[in-house]
Amino acid sequence: MDSKGISKAVINRLPRYYRYLGMLKEDGVERISSSELSRHMNVTASQIRQDLNLFGGFGQQGYGYNVKNLYEEIGKILGLDREYHLIVIGAGRLARAVGCYVGFQEQGFRVTAYFDRNPGKHQGEWDTSIPLYSLEELEGYLKNNRIDIAVLAIPVEAARRIVPVLDSGGVKGIWNFAHTDLKVPDYMTVQSVHLSESLMQLSYKINH
Amino acid sequence: MDSKGISKAVINRLPRYYRYLGMLKEDGVERISSSELSRHMNVTASQIRQDLNLFGGFGQQGYGYNVKNLYEEIGKILGLDREYHLIVIGAGRLARAVGCYVGFQEQGFRVTAYFDRNPGKHQGEWDTSIPLYSLEELEGYLKNNRIDIAVLAIPVEAARRIVPVLDSGGVKGIWNFAHTDLKVPDYMTVQSVHLSESLMQLSYKINH
Numbered sequence: 001m002d003s004k005g006i007s008k009a010v011i012n013r014l015p016r017y018y019r020y021l022g023m024l025k026e027d028g029v030e031r032i033s034s035s036e037l038s039r040h041m042n043v044t045a046s047q048i049r050q051d052l053n054l055f056g057g058f059g060q061q062g063y064g065y066n067v068k069n070l071y072e073e074i075g076k077i078l079g080l081d082r083e084y085h086l087i088v089i090g091a092g093r094l095a096r097a098v099g100c101y102v103g104f105q106e107q108g109f110r111v112t113a114y115f116d117r118n119p120g121k122h123q124g125e126w127d128t129s130i131p132l133y134s135l136e137e138l139e140g141y142l143k144n145n146r147i148d149i150a151v152l153a154i155p156v157e158a159a160r161r162i163v164p165v166l167d168s169g170g171v172k173g174i175w176n177f178a179h180t181d182l183k184v185p186d187y188m189t190v191q192s193v194h195l196s197e198s199l200m201q202l203s204y205k206i207n208h
Numbered sequence: 209m210d211s212k213g214i215s216k217a218v219i220n221r222l223p224r225y226y227r228y229l230g231m232l233k234e235d236g237v238e239r240i241s242s243s244e245l246s247r248h249m250n251v252t253a254s255q256i257r258q259d260l261n262l263f264g265g266f267g268q269q270g271y272g273y274n275v276k277n278l279y280e281e282i283g284k285i286l287g288l289d290r291e292y293h294l295i296v297i298g299a300g301r302l303a304r305a306v307g308c309y310v311g312f313q314e315q316g317f318r319v320t321a322y323f324d325r326n327p328g329k330h331q332g333e334w335d336t337s338i339p340l341y342s343l344e345e346l347e348g349y350l351k352n353n354r355i356d357i358a359v360l361a362i363p364v365e366a367a368r369r370i371v372p373v374l375d376s377g378g379v380k381g382i383w384n385f386a387h388t389d390l391k392v393p394d395y396m397t398v399q400s401v402h403l404s405e406s407l408m409q410l411s412y413k414i415n416h
Contacts, residue, residue: 011409011412012405015404015405015409016389016405019387019402041389077412078408078411079412079415079416080408080411084411093301093305094305094306094309096305097302097305097306098302098305098403101301101302101403102407106407109411125335148414172414173413173414175407179313181224189410189414193403193406194223195306195309195313195401196223196314197227198383198399199310199383199399200222200223200226200286200287200288201220201223202383202399203287203381204222204286204287205219205381205397205399206287206292206357206381206397208214208287
């Protein structure tokens with residue numbers, strides 16, 4: 001599929017479509033119109049039709065969308081029809097929480113290892129069955145294992161230093177929890193979760 | 209300050225300005241032009257001037273912005289010049305990770321208690337000094353303590369059920385990590401961190 005002309009806003013909405021359709025599917029709903037979907041999602045019906053048309057349009061006039069079909073098609077667009085191997089850099093609370101979250105919640109995303117500067121420090125609290133290695137072993141690990149995504153749950157400076165290692169190890173995507181915007185080569189992708197900024201947006205809204 | 213006419217996009221950018229200015233301040237930078245700030249932030253200089261003008265504009269022609277001053281002003285706009293009391297609903301890995309993150313990283317945001325359906329389950333792994341109570345105690349706790357923000361790190365159905373309790377307990381803002389868009393009364397605010405959707409955006413980008 002050609003991704004040209006797909007705006008960031010649309011890409012941001014696709015996972016929401018996917019989530020709502022997943023819920024409808026779970027509830028046994030077989031088909032839905034764009035206006036019903038619109039009521040659920042707080043997006044206008046014409047926006048929904050426009051978004052889905054970008055990918056060829058899956059609706060039929062007078063019928064609406066087949067929920068299961070649309071769910072699967074959006075899943076494919078999002079790249080959820082394949083498996084991803086992930087490593088987590090960091091072994092602190094946030095690293096483990098995100099690593100376990102992925103393991104429990106997400107089909108197709110498999111965490112294979114954690115890496116930390118000081119694995120000994122976390123030995124006592126290690127409560128997952130996934131191995132924890134020293135950061136020094138990362139380069140060798142990436143030579144022997146194809147890793148698609150690295151989760152970064154480490155401080156800013158450490159995150160910056162690790163990017164070249166991930167790059168030369170063939171990692172394609174970075175899920176970044178460090179409090180910085182990482183610079184990466186064009187062929188790599190960064191998706192950041194800036195918790196701090198999210199909290200500030202909340203405090204802004206509380207006060208205005 | 210009147211918040212009318214301030215778009216969501218601007219509000220989303222303010223914490224980034226705040227972060228960059230904080231870094232510049234740490235580095236001892238005293239003043240900066242919008243074009244220098246633009247190079248750092250990957251936002252156009254005219255966008256920066258336009259954003260900051262919405263709040264009265266803090267720059268001076270030929271001088272640029274005073275870093276410390278602008279940092280403080282944006283902090284005030286974001287509501288960071290006051291203290292917030294937070295509770296965390298949930299006591300699992302993600303709940304503790306987010307609670308500890310706030311405690312370590314954020315000035316002015318103070319977590320005072322955790323609540324869980326089954327506190328006994330988490331007794332053995334309780335590694336913070338902040339108390340953990342049963343969810344049954346939440347209503348009484350909110351009567352006796354002014355809480356500004358509730359962090360929700362619980363499943364979808366539980367998150368929906370807790371909203372009315374938080375509402376009648378005077379909680380103003382919800383920082384939501386449950387995998388759903390919560391409906392709240394107009395006078396409450398929800399800010400969601402949808403980890404799953406963030407990961408899907410990453411997988412989309414890796415594949416396109």
